[in-house]
Each structure stands twice: as C-alpha cells, then as structure tokens.
Amino acid sequence: MTVVIAVLGLGEAGSLIATDLAEAGATVQAYDPRVAAPPGVRNTASDAEACRGASIVLSVNSAADAAEALRDSLPALRPGTIWADLNTATPGLKESLGTLGEGAVRVVDVALMSPVPGRGLHTPMTMSGPAAGELAGVLRGFGASVEVLDGPIGAAATRKLLRSVFYKGMAAAVVEALTAAKAAGLEEWLRGNIRDELIRSNAATLDRLWGGSHKHAVRRREEMAAAAELLGDLGVPARIAQASRDWLDDLVP
Known part of the structure; x- marks a missing residue:
C-alpha cells in the first residue's frame, strides 16, 4: 500500500526531504506559497489540499507558521493522522501543537540533528511523543535515520536546542x-x-x-x-x- 505524505514548506530542508521520500516510493504532495514542488512531488494550492488523503504530514515551514499551518489543515486531516513538526522551536510551542491537535491528529515532535543539505531524508532525526515510534517505523522504511525518545512532545526539541x-x-x-x-x-x-x-x-x-x-x-x-x-x-x-x-x-x- 502506498504511503501518502504531505510536506508543508519547501525550503531547503522540505524540498530535499520531499524529493527523497518520492524517490523512495512514497506519494508526496506538498505546499509552499513561494516555492514550487520539486520533480516527483505533487504541487498543491494550500496546506489543506496538501494534507488531504495523507496519513503523515511533515510540517517544515517555520516555528512562526507551525500553529497556523496545523490550524488551517485540521478540516482536511483524517482522524489519527500523524502531524510531525520538524521546525526548530521551543518545547513549549511543540506542546501547544499537541494541545491544538488533540482529538484530531497525533502530533510528533521531530528534531533534525544536523544540517540537511547533502543528507536530505537521511539527516539524523530525534522524535518524541506517543506516535513517535509509529512515525519512525514508516520513515525508516524509506531510509531515514531516526532515534525515538521515551518522552513527551517537546523532549526532542529540548535536545535540539x-x-x-x-x-x-x-x-x-x-x-x-x-x-x-x-x-x-x-x-x-x-x-x-x-x-x-x-x-x-x-x-x-x-x-x-x-x-x-x-x-x-x-x-x-x-x-x-x-x-x-x-x-x-x-x-x-x-x-x-x-x-x-x-x-x-x-x-x-
């Protein structure tokens, strides 16, 4: 069964990760108001459109946009969707995303632990939150390097900062x-x-x-x-x- 993954934010990190996921066999649909999707990734017109039908969402926009992206996407998300926030942000912001998505999505705090250029999806990641193990299993299947922490949302962000x-x-x-x-x-x-x-x-x-x-x-x-x-x-x-x-x-x- 093909995994559908939404990538929100196509800056340096988002574009490279989206490209690697697509090349590894995932169906990737993405949105960025300023950047077109790379080859192999379906371009969409909004966060909500990118999220429609996805079982995993990778939010790689910015800490300033993280909450708005989740709020705007909630109507299009299926219950139980994993919302992975890859932005460099405070543990408090990551926790607030968990509260915002409670009952609708499962938020996972993801920290990219080294520069993404040259590594893309293979950039070492640290994850925390109740659904971190499930997300890690999926991304490892596409070649990602993931460490799952036994801790709440915000634990990965703490280590990163x-x-x-x-x-x-x-x-x-x-x-x-x-x-x-x-x-x-x-x-x-x-x-x-x-x-x-x-x-x-x-x-x-x-x-x-x-x-x-x-x-x-x-x-x-x-x-x-x-x-x-x-x-x-x-x-x-x-x-x-x-x-x-x-x-x-x-x-x-």
Whole structure:
C-alpha cells in the first residue's frame, strides 16, 4: 500500500526531504506559497489540499507558521493522522501543537540533528511523543535515520536546542573572533590557530573546557574583560566576549 505524505514548506530542508521520500516510493504532495514542488512531488494550492488523503504530514515551514499551518489543515486531516513538526522551536510551542491537535491528529515532535543539505531524508532525526515510534517505523522504511525518545512532545526539541547552544554559540564565537582579527589585520593567523585547535580536540577537550573554566574563573574573567575592551577599540561589538566574561564571573566561588 502506498504511503501518502504531505510536506508543508519547501525550503531547503522540505524540498530535499520531499524529493527523497518520492524517490523512495512514497506519494508526496506538498505546499509552499513561494516555492514550487520539486520533480516527483505533487504541487498543491494550500496546506489543506496538501494534507488531504495523507496519513503523515511533515510540517517544515517555520516555528512562526507551525500553529497556523496545523490550524488551517485540521478540516482536511483524517482522524489519527500523524502531524510531525520538524521546525526548530521551543518545547513549549511543540506542546501547544499537541494541545491544538488533540482529538484530531497525533502530533510528533521531530528534531533534525544536523544540517540537511547533502543528507536530505537521511539527516539524523530525534522524535518524541506517543506516535513517535509509529512515525519512525514508516520513515525508516524509506531510509531515514531516526532515534525515538521515551518522552513527551517537546523532549526532542529540548535536545535540539541544548545542542544548538553549543554549536551555534561556537559559530558565533568564531564569527566574532574572526571579525575582530580582520579589523586587527590578523585574520589569517587566527583562522590557522582556530583550525589547529579544532583538529587537536579530542575526548578530553570537553572536560578541560568545563574544569578549566571553574578552576580558573577569576583569571579567565579578567582575560575576557580585556578581550572585550580590545574588540571595543577595534570597533567590533563584543557580544560573545562580554557574555563569556559574565559567565566566568558567575563561576567565581
């Protein structure tokens, strides 16, 4: 029996996932007000039209549009349809979707745990909610890599955002540091330094970062205060440097 899957939102992630599902044998119907469906995917004129007849809906639009997409689609959804929200959003928003769909659809919180380009449907996914196991079984049949959490709607989003604090925070630190280095005429030197540090990192790096920050909080606080002052002199906003200084200040015994 052919599985009918609706994909709402055809940005980078939605388009790649929809294409992979279609190529794997699913019947995929999609909607995006700004982007046409890729080859092999049926284009529709609304969220509700895309959802009509689908047993699974993948909402990949945006956190800002997630509730509206579900609300607009409810009249077209069959009872028991799995509504999978793949948007990066707070656990509270995911929980509110569960409440909004209660009695009509089964909401599953899905977190994409790495960048989608180059991976598409094979992007590692973490899922939570009562229907997560059922959804995982279907998507695994099309080649998806899925981890099901033993937790409520919102548990997957919590893991995703905690991970984002590190990865996006590290990226922001790199951007701030290189922007300041460019202003100082030292961008290539710092790029090489950062590359070398990333290459040398290993399992002990995390313990060193955590333990060193607590043990040397006073000295490092002063170091980051000086770094923030340097960035100010260079005309670069010291957002990460100042936040680091403040965190280290909180760690002082």
